[in-house]
Amino acid sequence: MCNKMIKSRTTITEIARLLKVAPSTVSRALNNHPKISEKTRNAVIELARKLNYQPNLLALNLLKNRTNTIGVIVPEITSYFFSSVIGGIQDVLNPQGLNMIIGQSNESYQEEKSIVQTFVSVRVDGFLISPSSETKTFDHLKVLTDNNIPLVIFDRDCEELNVDKVFVDEYKGAFQAVEYLIKTGCRRIAHITGPLSLSTARHRLKAYKEALSAHNLPLKEEYIVEASGFAPEHGIDPTKKLLALPQPPDAIFTINDGVAIGAMFVIKEAGIVIPNEISVIGFDDDPHSCYFKPSLSTVWQPTYELGMLSARILLKRINSNNDISKVRVEKLFPELVIRGSSK
Amino acid sequence: MCNKMIKSRTTITEIARLLKVAPSTVSRALNNHPKISEKTRNAVIELARKLNYQPNLLALNLLKNRTNTIGVIVPEITSYFFSSVIGGIQDVLNPQGLNMIIGQSNESYQEEKSIVQTFVSVRVDGFLISPSSETKTFDHLKVLTDNNIPLVIFDRDCEELNVDKVFVDEYKGAFQAVEYLIKTGCRRIAHITGPLSLSTARHRLKAYKEALSAHNLPLKEEYIVEASGFAPEHGIDPTKKLLALPQPPDAIFTINDGVAIGAMFVIKEAGIVIPNEISVIGFDDDPHSCYFKPSLSTVWQPTYELGMLSARILLKRINSNNDISKVRVEKLFPELVIRGSSK
DNA sequence: AATGTGAATGCAAACCTTTGCACAAAACAG
DNA sequence: CTGTTTTGTGCAAAGGTTTGCATTCACATT
Numbered sequence A, B: 001m002c003n004k005m006i007k008s009r010t011t012i013t014e015i016a017r018l019l020k021v022a023p024s025t026v027s028r029a030l031n032n033h034p035k036i037s038e039k040t041r042n043a044v045i046e047l048a049r050k051l052n053y054q055p056n057l058l059a060l061n062l063l064k065n066r067t068n069t070i071g072v073i074v075p076e077i078t079s080y081f082f083s084s085v086i087g088g089i090q091d092v093l094n095p096q097g098l099n100m101i102i103g104q105s106n107e108s109y110q111e112e113k114s115i116v117q118t119f120v121s122v123r124v125d126g127f128l129i130s131p132s133s134e135t136k137t138f139d140h141l142k143v144l145t146d147n148n149i150p151l152v153i154f155d156r157d158c159e160e161l162n163v164d165k166v167f168v169d170e171y172k173g174a175f176q177a178v179e180y181l182i183k184t185g186c187r188r189i190a191h192i193t194g195p196l197s198l199s200t201a202r203h204r205l206k207a208y209k210e211a212l213s214a215h216n217l218p219l220k221e222e223y224i225v226e227a228s229g230f231a232p233e234h235g236i237d238p239t240k241k242l243l244a245l246p247q248p249p250d251a252i253f254t255i256n257d258g259v260a261i262g263a264m265f266v267i268k269e270a271g272i273v274i275p276n277e278i279s280v281i282g283f284d285d286d287p288h289s290c291y292f293k294p295s296l297s298t299v300w301q302p303t304y305e306l307g308m309l310s311a312r313i314l315l316k317r318i319n320s321n322n323d324i325s326k327v328r329v330e331k332l333f334p335e336l337v338i339r340g341s342s343k
Numbered sequence C: 001a002a003t004g005t006g007a008a009t010g011c012a013a014a015c016c017t018t019t020g021c022a023c024a025a026a027a028c029a030g
Numbered sequence D: 001c002t003g004t005t006t007t008g009t010g011c012a013a014a015g016g017t018t019t020g021c022a023t024t025c026a027c028a029t030t
Helices: A012-019 A023-030 A038-050 A057-064 A080-096 A109-121 A139-146 A170-183 A199-214 A233-243 A257-269 A303-319 B012-019 B023-030 B038-050 B057-064 B080-096 B109-121 B139-146 B170-183 B199-214 B233-243 B257-269 B303-319
Strands: A069-074 A099-104 A126-129 A151-154 A164-168 A189-193 A224-226 A251-254 A279-281 A298-300 A329-332 A335-337 B069-074 B099-104 B126-129 B151-154 B164-168 B189-193 B224-226 B251-254 B279-281 B298-300 B329-332 B335-337
Touching: A012 A023, A012 A038, A023 A038, A057 B057, A069 A080, A069 A109, A069 A303, A080 A099, A080 A303, A080 B099, A099 A109, A099 B080, A109 A126, A109 A139, A126 A139, A126 A303, A139 A151, A151 A303, A164 A170, A164 A303, A170 A189, A170 A199, A170 A251, A170 A279, A170 A298, A170 A335, A189 A199, A189 A233, A224 A233, A233 A251, A233 A257, A251 A257, A257 A279, A303 A329, B012 B023, B012 B038, B023 B038, B069 B080, B069 B109, B069 B303, B080 B099, B080 B303, B099 B109, B109 B126, B109 B139, B126 B303, B139 B151, B151 B303, B164 B170, B164 B303, B170 B189, B170 B199, B170 B251, B170 B279, B170 B298, B170 B335, B189 B199, B189 B233, B224 B233, B233 B251, B233 B257, B251 B257, B257 B279, B303 B329
Parallel strands: A069 A099, A069 A126, A126 A151, A151 A164, A164 A329, A189 A224, A189 A251, A251 A279, B069 B099, B069 B126, B126 B151, B151 B164, B164 B329, B189 B224, B189 B251, B251 B279
Antiparallel strands: A099 B099, A298 A335, B298 B335
């Protein structure tokens, strides 16, 4: 019956009315403006507390023309990699009174584009983007920089975009992984790569090739197979293809842990012993990885730090009026984690 | 040098100025108001398109006193369960022009409380909450209903809150799982439960007990062990404890797949064969589960649907002026998935 | 010609807050 | 006691949009 009892929250005007002063005075009292008498300041503050006054952020946003919201676009949220990056972002944003809205592109260019559009129209204060694997043109992101909307790219590069970027040094991580395989006696090392539209896949592939050649091992094209995604199921067919070769590999380095898990599944199914007959190394250090038998060797990435750093850089840019001049490109360092799936 | 070239976006007032009409006319023209001449309407629409006019949502929000944003609070975002629920929520919200902001409580009551506070102060239009395992008092959520802010609880129940809720029928899923173990000849069935502050853990435990008694099996207290969390590491100690019993179990039903994975790890490490000597069944159907050796039997939950339904119910409530009278409690149905870890 | 009708448009308030400028009162210097 | 500075407060605009009410104009009816 009394469901119309919506207490409209107390406004600055109401406090002013009760105290018989102007709204501006109340505003000043609450914002530590210097030119206000101790007396009125105290009166205002006390009443504000009593009425549980909370500033209307909507009005403030309109006035300041910002939303205190930043838009995060990732290919997907269900992978450990991106969800923990998001955790890092959140932990930087929240203490600053900022919020994030998240969009999943599902690795689709169209969806990514439409999310960007949505986020622009809600007027987010900045963007944190890791582009989809389908994204090959970047006009939809150029629009942002053209309109002076701060943007930080993370993890997956767009070479043609001259903006702040944060990456993991994939090359180094991949090089170490392959080098480790070589040093433990593997000679026929295969690589299951990911969609080559992605800088991450290209860098790891490059490191694979150059590690081989640095150790005078031949590069065999048939040892390089592309997985179309990052889940275990995407590792199945590539691995079967490798095992079916006249001379199957004695080691497989995969684009990520998901694919490595699929690979191990196929290998074990075929009755081949890991790591005695085939070593496997993944990438990401998914929390599940160490519970497989054998546990998966991998390259750990500082995902949480990646999120934090990206967010910090974005914040700096937002607060510095987006001075284009100095673009930052940061690199974080991965770490090889050796477990049971390699000798 | 020309970094001050911030094109302030076109406003309704600017269009009005150019067309020498009043802003209100422009507004009406753009919003299909009936009483507007075909001529001006077309002129306005054309110019609006030419200038790429986009309504200022900030202003609109202030006027309408909503944010078009809903707040989602989950214990954590890195688990498959919650991240896929979030996917479902997003897919319902976005087509409606709504966005979500996400808060992770990290299973902490304090953090949950502070996130609620933050979300209230940014004036989200509604809440979707799955409470932390630490949360035992619900005053911070009562505040929402008291202030007429729509709220939907999902997955984890708060009995004392009379609001819309969406659950999975855990009881049914758990009962089926245990019953399956019994039917396949297991007689010493153990259960690794989760934090018992959670309704989900309690329901599964209840189902476990009642399934045993329905089949005239004795209930042994030492076969019930509590895991303090949901990751594989939380399954380690409870499983060791079970294996160390004078009469170890011949089956283990776990609170979720994460714990089951930890359990399988310990069991295999001990040289015990799954499922011949011990059957294992988990809960959730984490995408990794089918790639273990043996692959994990589990109870699939409609996570995506859970997210969608929760969001839909919240939307309905928001759009119906939050008429308290009819509270909805919905249940979705899980499915037993038998794989290699059970006979 | 006067009145009435209806359609199309304009005015101004409302949403809430901040802030430059003006103004009044008080304090102070000469 | 006049003139100047200081201090505290109020006014009004700005931010962009919607909407109830008022206004205008053209046309039809008496």
